[in-house]
Amino acid sequence: MAAVEIERLIRLLARLPGLGPRSARRAALAMLKRPEVLLQPLVETLAACAEHVRRCSRCRNLDVRDPCGVCSDAERDPKILFVVEDVEDLWAMERAGSFRGVYFVLGGTLSALDRVGPDELGVGALLARVAEGGVEEVILGLGATVEGQTTAHYLAERLKPLGCRITRLAQGVPVGGELEYLDEGTLEAALRARQPIV
Amino acid sequence: MAAVEIERLIRLLARLPGLGPRSARRAALAMLKRPEVLLQPLVETLAACAEHVRRCSRCRNLDVRDPCGVCSDAERDPKILFVVEDVEDLWAMERAGSFRGVYFVLGGTLSALDRVGPDELGVGALLARVAEGGVEEVILGLGATVEGQTTAHYLAERLKPLGCRITRLAQGVPVGGELEYLDEGTLEAALRARQPIV
Numbered sequence: 001m002a003a004v005e006i007e008r009l010i011r012l013l014a015r016l017p018g019l020g021p022r023s024a025r026r027a028a029l030a031m032l033k034r035p036e037v038l039l040q041p042l043v044e045t046l047a048a049c050a051e052h053v054r055r056c057s058r059c060r061n062l063d064v065r066d067p068c069g070v071c072s073d074a075e076r077d078p079k080i081l082f083v084v085e086d087v088e089d090l091w092a093m094e095r096a097g098s099f100r101g102v103y104f105v106l107g108g109t110l111s112a113l114d115r116v117g118p119d120e121l122g123v124g125a126l127l128a129r130v131a132e133g134g135v136e137e138v139i140l141g142l143g144a145t146v147e148g149q150t151t152a153h154y155l156a157e158r159l160k161p162l163g164c165r166i167t168r169l170a171q172g173v174p175v176g177g178e179l180e181y182l183d184e185g186t187l188e189a190a191l192r193a194r195q196p197i198v
Numbered sequence: 199m200a201a202v203e204i205e206r207l208i209r210l211l212a213r214l215p216g217l218g219p220r221s222a223r224r225a226a227l228a229m230l231k232r233p234e235v236l237l238q239p240l241v242e243t244l245a246a247c248a249e250h251v252r253r254c255s256r257c258r259n260l261d262v263r264d265p266c267g268v269c270s271d272a273e274r275d276p277k278i279l280f281v282v283e284d285v286e287d288l289w290a291m292e293r294a295g296s297f298r299g300v301y302f303v304l305g306g307t308l309s310a311l312d313r314v315g316p317d318e319l320g321v322g323a324l325l326a327r328v329a330e331g332g333v334e335e336v337i338l339g340l341g342a343t344v345e346g347q348t349t350a351h352y353l354a355e356r357l358k359p360l361g362c363r364i365t366r367l368a369q370g371v372p373v374g375g376e377l378e379y380l381d382e383g384t385l386e387a388a389l390r391a392r393q394p395i396v
Contacts, residue, residue, distance in 0.1 A: 052203060
């Protein structure tokens with residue numbers, strides 16, 4: 001069989017999302033067969049990430065700087081705070097490129113089952129940040145899932161006394177979506193929120 | 199957007215088989231979010247692999263020892279040499295656990311299109327190893343693909359003058375296979391190689 005080191009590498013890779021034991025083995029072999037092209041650059045890049053990447057102390061984004069690139073960008077508007085579930089959501093918004101405010105990363109959603117309460121999500125830090133003043137609008141950009149919406153409602157309740165505007169993302173037909181393939185919930189939400197064309 | 203280091207990590211991960219840009223991003227985030235559990239152990243394990251894993255000088259398997267664990271196992275029979283296309287095939291045979299001889303890893307198949315000739319596959323090293331003497335049987339365990347079988351025929355021609363027995367793996371119905379779902383080529387091969395039950 002393979003050496004202990006290789007087995008350990010396969011086991012670690014198999015813990016990544018989207019990789020199972022078989023694909024982890026393929027990935028490990030691809031690295032080992034091309035040490036100059038894949039293995040060595042990966043060692044260096046991972047080591048650099050392990051050393052430098054930190055959570056931003058303001059928004060909890062992942063970056064090599066603290067405050068992160070978004071928080072320290074003077075062009076962005078700190079009066080609009082976009083609350084996301086996780087870093088991937090922040091990155092997705094940044095790829096879309098249309099939001100010019102700042103973020104706060106919750107790190108998940110409330111879940112009694114998984115014992116994720118307000119403390120685990122840093123709700124205190126979010127409230128403190130808004131209480132500081134300077135934030136005029138909080139956009140609750142959580143997923144349109146049961147957990148996401150429960151968390152959004154909870155946050156809205158807690159944020160209300162602080163006097164800022166609280167909004168959420170629109171629900172409706174996704175761009176490119178065909179009605180035939182959409183679920184009833186989406187169709188109902190889109191109908192309810194229908195808008196005049198002219 | 200994400201830091202340069204993180205972007206580089208995602209780009210490198212996306213070059214692994216089975217991972218695209220999206221899954222590479224998910225994998226990178228999974229590592230970065232759990233530095234103690236995933237990122238740090240991966241850095242260490244990859245560095246250990248980069249430092250210690252080498253091609254075995256006898257069979258071209260990947261291992262931290264040279265000769266590799268298989269070649270240096272005194273329990274194994276060096277008179278039976280199993281020729282495989284690649285390291286993953288060697289590992290698959292070892293997982294099956296029924297072969298107790300030794301291996302030679304070609305590193306691919308002959309391919310005029312990809313400019314893979316006998317020199318790229320180390321055919322010279324294979325012939326030299328058999329010419330040394332001590333090998334009584336060469337099993338050509340190449341894939342049942344056009345490239346695999348072309349390569350097997352070429353190797354058989356080159357090995358014939360050396361006087362050892364040359365065999366190949368049986369073709370037929372895979373264990374658990376249902377005739378209904380098998381292709382015509384497999385059914386034809388299984389019929390041609392049919393065997394008496396008693």
